[in-house]
Amino acid sequence: MNRVWDTPGGIHPPANKRQSLTLPIGYPKLPERLVVPLIQHIGEHCIACVTIGQQVLKGELIGVVDGALGTSVHAPSSGIVSAIEARPVGHQSGSLAPCIEILTDGLERWVSRPKTRDYRQLAPSQLLERIAQSGICGLGGAGFPTATKLTFNGAVPISTIIINATECEPYVTADESLMRERADEIIAGIGIIALLYDNTPRLVIGIEETKPEACAALLAASHASAIEIVQIPSKYPSGGERQLIYTLTGKEVPSGRIPASIGILCINVATTYAIKRAIIDGEPLISRVVTVTGKACGTQRNYQTLIGTPVQHLLDHSGLDDSRLSKLIMGGPMIGFDLPYASVPVVKTSYCILAPDASELAPTAPERACIRCGFCAEVCPVSLLPQQLLWHAKTADHQRLEEHNLFDCIECGACAYVCPSHIPLVQYYRASKGEIDAARADKANARQARQRFEFHQLRLARLEREKNQRRKARRAAAGSNPSPSSRIKAPKASIMRLSSADIIAAAQGRTTEKKPTAEQTLNKLRRNVSTLQMRLEHAERRLAAAAGETADKQNSLRATAEDARQKLHRGEQRLTEQYH
Amino acid sequence: MDAALSANAYLSTLVASLGLALVFGGLVRLASMLFPVERDRRILEIDDLLPQTQCGQCGHPGCRPYAEAIADGQAINRCPPGGQATIDALALLLKVTAPNLDPEHGLESSHIRVAFIREDECIGCTKCILACPVDAIVGAAKLMHTVIVDECTGCDLCVEPCPVDCIDMVPLARPSHDWRGPPAALLAQLIGSDRDPVQRQQEVL
Secondary structure (H helix, E strand, O other), X not given: OOOOOOOOOOEOOOOOOHHHOOOOOEOOOOOOEEEEEOOXXXXXXXXXXXXXXXXXXXXXXXXXXXXXXXXXXXXXXXXXXXXXXXXXXXXXXXXXXXXXXXEEOOOOOEOOOOOOOOHHHOOHHHHHHHHHHOOOEOXXXXXXXXXXXXXXXXXXXOOEEEEEEOOOOOOOOHHHHHHHHOHHHHHHHHHHHHHOOOOOOEEEEEEEOOOXXXXXXXXXXXXXOXXXXXXXXXXXXXXXXXXXXXXXXXXXXOOOOOHHHHOEEEEEHHHHHHHHHHHHOOOOOOEEEEEEEOOXXXXXXXXXXXXOXXXXXXXXXXXXXXOOEOOOEEOOOOOOEEOOOOOOEOOOOOOEEEOOEOOOOOOOOOOOXXXXXXXXXXXXXXXXXXXXXXXXXXXXXXHHHHHOOHHHOOOOOHHHHHOOOOOOHHHHHHHHHHHHHHHHHHHHHHHHHHHHHHHHHHHHHHHHHHHHHHHHHHHHHHHHOOOHHHHHHHHHHHHHHOOHHHHHHHHHHHHHHHOOOHHHHHHHHHHHHHHHHHHHHHHHHHHHHOOOOOHXXXXXXXXXXXXXXXXXXXXXXXXXXXXX | OHHHHHHOHHHHHHHHHHHHHHHHHHHHHHHXXXXXXXXXXXXXXXXXXXXXXXXXXXXXXXXXXXXXXXXXXXXXXXXXXXXXXXXXXHHHHHXXXXXXXXXXXOOOOOXXXXXXXXXXXXXXXXXXXXXXXXXOEEOOOOOOOEEOHHHOOOOOOOOOOOOOOOEEEEEOOOOHHHOOOOXXXXXXXXXXXXXXXXXXXXXXX
């Protein structure tokens, strides 16, 4: 039996998981439209690589990664791309994000799926390439691109890989149903991850002891492998990455660092399933298990849902009773958020749609003053001082907030859950984190602007200096070898103080200076003659062409031609004079 | 003279004290001229608090010159882009009471704005490029110009020189993934989870 460490704090809210586990994972009918956001992960937006009106197959690549961090998106079903535009997505801000809309054709035609039975023959780099191309990101909620996570190579080699199968949040059973029904595929996925490391790291599945069926299924599937399955006491939030790592290994991830910095990797159980599907079955990540639960739903169960399925479609499929619905929440009751519209799509990180009625979700009481009971500090899994943080958040004292390690808060909501004064503590912390981030960004921007301004000033000064140097050089050159122009120009600066005679002399000087050389005059006259010749030819042509015109017109053209001829004659005379 | 000094103790003390005062005063002055560290550090501290918009609304050609002027005793309430927050921070640094923003130099705006060139109207005169204090406009003579959004400080200085009025100051929208929740003052309630008031009372008791 493995030793298990106890994390500080934690709460025991009613689990409410049974209701959605009575039925096996279901398959909702295909929605007419799928809306696939181009950002479902941590990192940069994908770039759409399809055009409107284009026919796409199920599993076809439709969005590619642009930038270092991100993961691609694929068409969840076959059909026609009907729109590429900003749509509302499941985000607390209710803001828009670029999405690709696909009108499904109901045929579910797949792209070619390269099945790989002998994946053990593949090199780690090939496996990673496949994982990256399959658009897999962490399915536990954060959505960190999995290929990037698996390639992380720090100073400490990865010695332990933890599979997070705790699913500690009330109501959510997506991972549990997956473990009950597809344990062998999960174990195969873990086997693939182990292939990526040469040093055979320890493989541990951390699962809450309240999931005996899932645990039994995993045990049965993994009896021939080196995977350890460790049951941990049920507590919220035991499934937080850092909490689970501590529970299983007794090691704490340092503040502000990632688990890989102490040689540990933590991967959600649903992600390992997606990895198995990607490598062995050749299927990119186009669907996930989503729990649809809450008393307002007719049927509460888990669905294998295509990414991009509108939440409304899932709710309709579950027989939602709109009149009983008190609130629509994406995610679990603790860290989920209100959905502004039911039209938003299911994305890779949506593990639960919660549609509770009023009896399940008590109307939130108004916030009252903090009475310093200290319950929040007792339940904080990170051992922070929530009430101190609240004071400083209310007074926007950013320095104190950072001193009290606000950024170590995992926003689990345990403090707000126990607060007898109904203070929405997490909301305060989230807002303060945002303000501090904004202030940091402003500071960074200001620093950059200052640098650019200083460089700008430097550049102007340099240009000025160079101009002065050139001027000085010119002046020096003029001083040693005075040319006529400099002699004339010199007095120009002090022209106000000159007498009228001087001004006349200067003007005459300028005209003499401007007098062209014989060579220049000759050239000018030559140019003049050739122009006049052309003009004469032109006039003669027009006269010839005007044979059928009126006499007046012909006369006028004849006069023009004659004029041109005389001018040419004079020009030629001047040219010959200049020659002599 | 010597005799007079040695005879009058009072006078000699006075002269000695004055002499010492002059010598040390001179030394202090010399030191402050040779090592002007204190003022420079102060200027850097002040400059660090200014928003670096380089807009010149304070009457100085940039934030650094204004920081120098503040170090020399000028009023600290002349920076509209920084607003009251900057004034408060400056007051804290300089240990004075924070005044309100001087409306003569402009009013505080709640939006972040950046310059935007309507590119099909741009004639390529380069006047805005010359006006930009942070080199945030790219382009060449007779070719279209455009603003690098990330570098624009929203100082407004390029708008006025444009001969065809093709530059707008537009509010900058934050990308959605930057969104961190409503300000603490406007908080909605946290999702209450699934407990009812009775159950909670039992928990508390």
